[in-house]
Amino acid sequence: MKIHIFALFVWAGIGMAGLISPLAGASSLDSLKAFLSEVKSGKAHFKQLVLDKKMTTLQEASGTMSFSRPGKFRWIYEKPYEQLIVGDGAKLWMYDVDLKQVTVKQMDRAIGSSPAALLAGSNEIEQHFDLKDLGKRGSLEWLEATPKDKESTFEGVRMGFVGKGLDTMELRDHFGQTTIIRFSDFERNPKLSPDLFKFTPPKGADVIGD
Numbered sequence: 001m002k003i004h005i006f007a008l009f010v011w012a013g014i015g016m017a018g019l020i021s022p023l024a025g026a027s028s029l030d031s032l033k034a035f036l037s038e039v040k041s042g043k044a045h046f047k048q049l050v051l052d053k054k055m056t057t058l059q060e061a062s063g064t065m066s067f068s069r070p071g072k073f074r075w076i077y078e079k080p081y082e083q084l085i086v087g088d089g090a091k092l093w094m095y096d097v098d099l100k101q102v103t104v105k106q107m108d109r110a111i112g113s114s115p116a117a118l119l120a121g122s123n124e125i126e127q128h129f130d131l132k133d134l135g136k137r138g139s140l141e142w143l144e145a146t147p148k149d150k151e152s153t154f155e156g157v158r159m160g161f162v163g164k165g166l167d168t169m170e171l172r173d174h175f176g177q178t179t180i181i182r183f184s185d186f187e188r189n190p191k192l193s194p195d196l197f198k199f200t201p202p203k204g205a206d207v208i209g210d
Contacts, residue, residue, distance in 0.1 A: 027133045028143035031161045041068040044186040053176035065183075066190075071107055072197040086199040093199040102201045104209040134158070140167060 043066035050059040061080060067073035070089075077083040082097040087107060094103040128149065134142035140160035147154065153173060160168035171179040201207050 028141045028159065028161050029131055029133045031141070032131070032143055032159070039069075039188055041189050041192050042066065042186060043190055043192070044183040046181055046183045048182075049180045051178045051180065055178070058177070066192055066196060068192055068197060074196050084199075086197060088197050088199065093201075095199070095202070095205070100202070100205045102205050102207045104207065106210060 043064065045064050046062065048059075048061045049057055050061075052058050059080075061077050063076045063078040065073065065075045071087060072089050073085070073087045075085040084093075084095040084097070086093045086095075090107055092105045092107050094105075095101070096103075129145040129147055132144045132146070134144050136142070137160075143159045143161070145157045145159070147156070155172045155174060157172075158170040160170075167182065169181045171181075173179075
C-alpha cells in the first residue's frame with residue numbers, strides 16, 4: 001500500500017522532539033502558542049506509522065521535512081516509497097516519483113484547517129481549530145486540536161509534549177485510521193534557502209490539478 005502523501009502531510013504537519021522551548025509550569029496550550037510565536041523555521045527527520053481501527057500497523061514510513069512560516073514547507077518520504085510535497089506559499093505540489101505524477105493545489109484551499117496549518121500556517125490558529133488541553137497522560141502533556149471546518153479530512157489532531165518540546169502527534173481521520181508521527185534531530189530557526197520551497201515538475205511528469 002502506497003502512502004497517500006496529500007492525506008498525510010497536509011495533514012501530517014508537526015510532532016518534533018525539541019520543537020518548543022520549555023515553559024516552567026506551562027500547559028500544552030502554552031507550549032503550542034510559544035512554538036507559533038518563537039519558531040519561524042525548522043527541519044527534522046521523521047518516522048510515521050499508519051494504523052487501522054484495530055490499531056494494526058498498515059504502513060511505516062520515514063523521511064525528512066523542513067518549513068518556513070507562513071505557508072512554506074518541504075516534506076520528503078524516503079522509505080518505503082519516494083514522494084515529495086512542496087508548499088511554496090501559493091501552491092502545494094505533490095510529486096510521486098514512481099508514478100511520475102505531480103498533483104498541484106492552491107495553498108489556501110489545501111492548508112486552511114489541516115494539521116499543516118498548525119506548523120506552517122499563521123499565528124491565528126484558533127480561527128481554524130478548537131484547542132483543548134487534555135492534561136497529562138503517562139509522561140506526556142496532551143493537546144487536542146479539532147478543526148472548525150466540518151469538511152476537514154481529519155477529525156482531530158493530538159499532540160503530546162514532554163520536556164523541551166512536542167514528542168508525538170496523532171492524527172485521526174474519518175475512516176478510523178490513525179497516523180502517528182515522531183520527529184528527531186529537530187533544528188529550530190535554521191537558515192533555509194528559498195530554493196528549498198520551489199518546485200518545477202520534472203520533464204515528462206504528468207501534472208494534475210490547478
